[in-house]
Amino acid sequence: MIILKSPREIEEMKAANQIVADCHREVKKLIQPGISTLEINDFVARHITKLGGKQFTKGYNGFPAETCTSVNDVVAHGFPSSEPLQEGDLLKLDIVAQYGGWFGDSCWCYTIGKPGPDVEKLLKITKECLELGISKAVPGNRLGDITSAIQTHAESNGYSVVRDLLAHGIGRTLHEEPNYEHVGVAGKGIRLKEGMVFTIEPMINEGTFRISIDEDGWTARTADGKLSAQFEHTIALTQDGPLILTAQ
Numbered sequence: 001m002i003i004l005k006s007p008r009e010i011e012e013m014k015a016a017n018q019i020v021a022d023c024h025r026e027v028k029k030l031i032q033p034g035i036s037t038l039e040i041n042d043f044v045a046r047h048i049t050k051l052g053g054k055q056f057t058k059g060y061n062g063f064p065a066e067t068c069t070s071v072n073d074v075v076a077h078g079f080p081s082s083e084p085l086q087e088g089d090l091l092k093l094d095i096v097a098q099y100g101g102w103f104g105d106s107c108w109c110y111t112i113g114k115p116g117p118d119v120e121k122l123l124k125i126t127k128e129c130l131e132l133g134i135s136k137a138v139p140g141n142r143l144g145d146i147t148s149a150i151q152t153h154a155e156s157n158g159y160s161v162v163r164d165l166l167a168h169g170i171g172r173t174l175h176e177e178p179n180y181e182h183v184g185v186a187g188k189g190i191r192l193k194e195g196m197v198f199t200i201e202p203m204i205n206e207g208t209f210r211i212s213i214d215e216d217g218w219t220a221r222t223a224d225g226k227l228s229a230q231f232e233h234t235i236a237l238t239q240d241g242p243l244i245l246t247a248q
Contacts, residue, residue, distance in 0.1 A: 002169060002177045004048065004195030009102075010236045010243065013171070015019040017099040017234050017245035018034055019053040022140065024108050024248050031110045033087045035067035037073040041080035049055030056174060065220060068094035068107070070219075075203050075211050075219040075228040076107075076165055087113035090123075092230045096174060103174050105199055106246035115231035118206075125157045126204040126229040133182070133200040136233055137242040141192045147184030150202045160209035160227070161202060165220060170234055194237055197245070201232030 005013065023044050030043060045066040048055050055066040063077075070078035070092040071085070078092075085091065094107035104110055132149040154161050161182050170175030178190060182202045207226035213219065222228050236243040 002190075002193075002196060003171055004193060005171060005197050005236065006195065007055045009171075010195075010197065010238070012100055013102045013104070013149075013236070014101035014245055016053065016097055016102045017106070018096045019048060019051045019099055020104040021246045021248045022051060022092070023047050023097070024093050024106065027093065028110060030113065031085075033113050034064065034084045036082050036084050037071065037078070037080040037091070038082045040093065041065050041067045041069060044093075048097050053099045056096045056098050056103070056240040058245050061172075068092075070094070070228075072227055073222045073225050075162055075205070075218050075222060076218045076230065078219065079216065079219065085112045088116065088119075090115075090119055090227055092227065092228075094232070101155070101172055103170050103172070104246060105174065105232065105234050107201060107230050109229050109231055121157075122159070122204065122206060122227060122229050125154060127231050128204060128207060129153050129182075129204060130200060130231040130233065131201040133202065134233065134235055134242050134244065137192065137200065137237055139192055139194045139237050139239065140145055142187055143180055143189030143192065144184040145186050147180065147182050147189070148186040154202070154204050160205045160207065162205060162209050162211060164211055165203060167199045167201050169196070171197055171220065192237055194239055196237045197234065199232055201230060203228055203230045
């Protein structure tokens with residue numbers, strides 16, 4: 001069941017989502033060659049607490065850390081480690097926070113040092129996929145209008161869209177309905193309604209859309225070892241259009 005939020009509830013959700021946004025604003029100042037994903041994770045954990053929020057990811061179904069830190073071919077759910085990041089690495093940092101009984105969720109991509117042209121293009125197209133998806137998140141549209149826009153833009157630029165990891169509704173729990181892939185057909189799928197709050201989080205791969213899961217049961221990698229990028233916002237559907245709750 002999709003849980004519609006009132007304008008008051010959407011207003012309340014802003015605080016949790018802005019804690020996540022502030023974590024991203026602050027952590028990008030720290031990211032440089034030599035820093036480890038464990039150091040980044042620990043900074044985010046402290047910053048969530050400093051802002052009055054609660055971390056949720058650590059302990060969730062056995063996940064061992066406060067953030068998901070996914071490097072290069074890791075698509076999502078990577079574990080933080082003490083290994084230093086190297087010039088040219090691509091980091092996806094996924095942050096979740098709770099505040100006032102509500103959840104916020106956003107993943108952002110960071111390059112370590114100066115990215116090469118191939119990485120720059122991948123990031124550009126992935127961010128454009130997110131923006132195109134958000135532009136279709138209008139009451140009266142269909143979910144397929146969002147997913148088709150993402151899939152069409154990615155594939156027309158030579159990339160693929162991960163199918164096996166899903167976007168989701170969000171509210172007083174982290175994962176609500178709808179759960180959906182970022183591929184689809186325009187004009188198909190559920191009707192979008194005012195009060196829906198969900199993530200749009202396209203995962204775009206250089207090569208195949210297929211992924212594999214490491215023995216730890218969490219770490220998702222591209223099946224061919226090529227790079228993957230992701231940008232994610234939590235959005236609310238309002239009568240005036242999509243409201244980006246995790247805007248930085």
